Every structure is written in C-alpha cells, then in structure tokens.
Amino acid sequence: MAMSTSDSAIPVEEQAKLVESSKRLAAYQAVKDYLVPTYTRIGIGSGSTVVYVVEAIAALGPGVTSGMTFYPTGAQSEELIEAAGLTLQAINKLPTGQQLDVAFDGADEVDDDLNLIKGGGACLWQEKIVATAAKHFVCVADFRKLSPRLGTSWKKGIPIEVLPMAAPRVLDELKRMGSLNPRVRPGLPGKAGAIVTDNGMWIIDAPFAPLHLPKDSASGVQAGNEDNGVWQVDALADRLIKIPGVAEIGLFYGKNGLEVTAGAQKPVVAYFGMADGTVEKKLAA
Numbered sequence: 288m289a290m291s292t293s294d295s296a297i298p299v300e301e302q303a304k305l306v307e308s309s310k311r312l313a314a315y316q317a318v319k320d321y322l323v324p325t326y327t328r329i330g331i332g333s334g335s336t337v338v339y340v341v342e343a344i345a346a347l348g349p350g351v352t353s354g355m356t357f358y359p360t361g362a363q364s365e366e367l368i369e370a371a372g373l374t375l376q377a378i379n380k381l382p383t384g385q386q387l388d389v390a391f392d393g394a395d396e397v398d399d400d401l402n403l404i405k406g407g408g409a410c411l412w413q414e415k416i417v418a419t420a421a422k423h424f425v426c427v428a429d430f431r432k433l434s435p436r437l438g439t440s441w442k443k444g445i446p447i448e449v450l451p452m453a454a455p456r457v458l459d460e461l462k463r464m465g466s467l468n469p470r471v472r473p474g475l476p477g478k479a480g481a482i483v484t485d486n487g488m489w490i491i492d493a494p495f496a497p498l499h500l501p502k503d504s505a506s507g508v509q510a511g512n513e514d515n516g517v518w519q520v521d522a523l524a525d526r527l528i529k530i531p532g533v534a535e536i537g538l539f540y541g542k543n544g545l546e547v548t549a550g551a552q553k554p555v556v557a558y559f560g561m562a563d564g565t566v567e568k569k570l571a572a
C-alpha cells in the first residue's frame with residue numbers, strides 16, 4: 288500500500304526525504320516525456336519541485352540544451368536557470384504571435400479536472416503569463432498535491448495577488464463571497480509587514496470550502512452557480528478576477544491545452560511522484 292506523509296510511523300526526516308524524492312521522480316519523468324530536443328523555447332516555473340525540473344534539464348547536457356532558451360516566472364526561477372548555465376530570456380522578449388514550446392511548473396493542489404491552486408510561493412501572476420504562453424503546460428508535483436477537489440488538502444486558501452492599496456476592500460469582498468478568514472500574507476521572518484511579490488503587489492490567501500468541479504453532475508451544481516456557499520471552480524474564479532484591485536488569482540482553470548491552441552491555464556498533463564516510488568500521470572480529458 289502506498290505510504291503518505293501523514294503516516295505517523297514514519298519519522299519526520301524520512302517523510303521529508305520521501306516528499307523530496309517524489310518531487311524529483313516526477314520532475315525527471317516530465318522532462319523525459321515533454322522536453323523534446325528540437326524545442327527551443329521553454330518556460331520554467333517556481334517553487335521547490337521546479338528545482339528538480341531544472342536539474343533534470345541541465346543533466347541532459349549542452350548537446351541538448353544549447354539551442355534552447357528558458358523563460359522564468361520570477362526571481363527564483365531566473366536564478367535557477369542562470370545557476371544551471373542555461374540561456375535566460377524574459378517573457379516580454381517572446382515576440383507577439385509566438386508561443387513557448389512547453390512550460391513546466393509546480394502546484395499547491397491539483398483536482399480531478401486538472402484545475403490548479405498555485406501561488407504558494409507568491410509567483411502566480413508571472414506563472415500564469417508563462418503557462419498561458421506555452422503550447423504544452425506541464426504540471427509537476429508530489430503525491431500531497433493530488434486531491435479530488437480544490438480546497439480539500441490545501442487549506443491555506445486561494446492565493447490572490449492584489450494592489451496593496453486595494454487590500455482592505457478586496458478582503459471585504461472576499462468575506463462577502465464566503466471566504467473563511469482571508470488574510471494578507473505576512474512577510475517571511477526578517478521582513479516586517481506583508482510579503483511583496485516580484486511585481487510589487489501583496490498576496491491575500493482566501494480559504495473557501497472545497498470547490499465543486501466545473502460540470503459537477505454529482506452535486507447537481509450547474510455551471511456558473513453557487514450551492515449553499517460552496518463554489519464551483521470556474522464560477523468562483525470568474526468572480527475573483529473581477530474584484531477591483533485584484534491583479535491575478537491562483538486558480539488555473541477553464542479550458543485545457545487540448546481544447547485550445549493558446550491561452551490555456553490548465554495543464555495538458557500533471558505528473559505526481561508517489562510515495563511508493565512510482566510516477567502517476569494525469570492527462571487532460
């Protein structure tokens with residue numbers, strides 16, 4: 288039977304090692320499957336799992352990577368790309384009408400429909416720009432991120448990037464919408480005040496009850512509706528993005544890359560490193 292990190296029999300350091308090895312497994316498999324040697328433009332996301340994605344790409348050597356240019360989603364991934372000796376380019380240098388061949392990124396939670404919560408590392412805005420610029424958006428994660436519905440295992444809330452001056456009004460609106468104790472994310476130890484994103488914005492984390500899937504026949508919830516305070520993913524996302532002062536939201540939703548040729552927020556595939564040493568692959572339906 289597959290182990291989970293909540294197994295109290297496993298010492299904490301062992302659990303941490305298990306999670307790290309799961310991330311690495313998923314990353315190497317994703318790169319093996321989706322980094323086609325003829326590709327030239329690659330998006331690189333943010334977070335601790337992406338470290339292994341870059342490691343796996345760098346391990347292919349200059350024979351494969353020298354013709355490739357890598358587009359970051361923030362300061363951390365910029366550093367990762369440079370430290371690995373890969374060619375860095377800002378996404379605003381991607382000419383109009385052109386797409387990235389593929390983009391790899393992590394997630395905080397992935398549901399059965401490949402909707403994502405992202406932004407645990409406060410990089411969601413640039414992550415969405417890079418993901419939607421890619422022909423193939425590939426999600427890489429460990430087994431803790433798999434859940435049937437968003438909000439089931441990731442309880443910290445949906446990360447929302449906001450203009451600092453709008454934060455109090457956005458908090459008010461989120462409470463009216465039923466968010467349970469939304470909060471401005473505090474800075475890391477050593478930083479007084481709120482966390483400031485790579486774009487000079489703040490992050491609000493807005494917890495909601497576990498979300499319904501977009502076309503959730505089991506719950507009887509119709510597209511675009513809310514049911515006893517429980518939101519459906521697309522309906523909630525469409526409301527959140529319209530709140531004045533919201534720059535971007537950490538829900539990646541809507542059509543996936545199999546249905547549209549450009550602009551998909553949902554991945555075409557998600558790789559999960561499992562606790563038993565296997566890799567589970569979920570393809571967009």
Ligand SMILES: O=C(CO)[C@H](O)[C@H](O)COP(=O)(O)O
Pocket residue numbers: 332333334335336337392393394395404405406407408409410411414
């Ligand atoms: O969205 C993100 C950063 O904004 C990350 O992809 C997400 O938080 C997952 O991070 P990790 O791989 O460290 O678990």
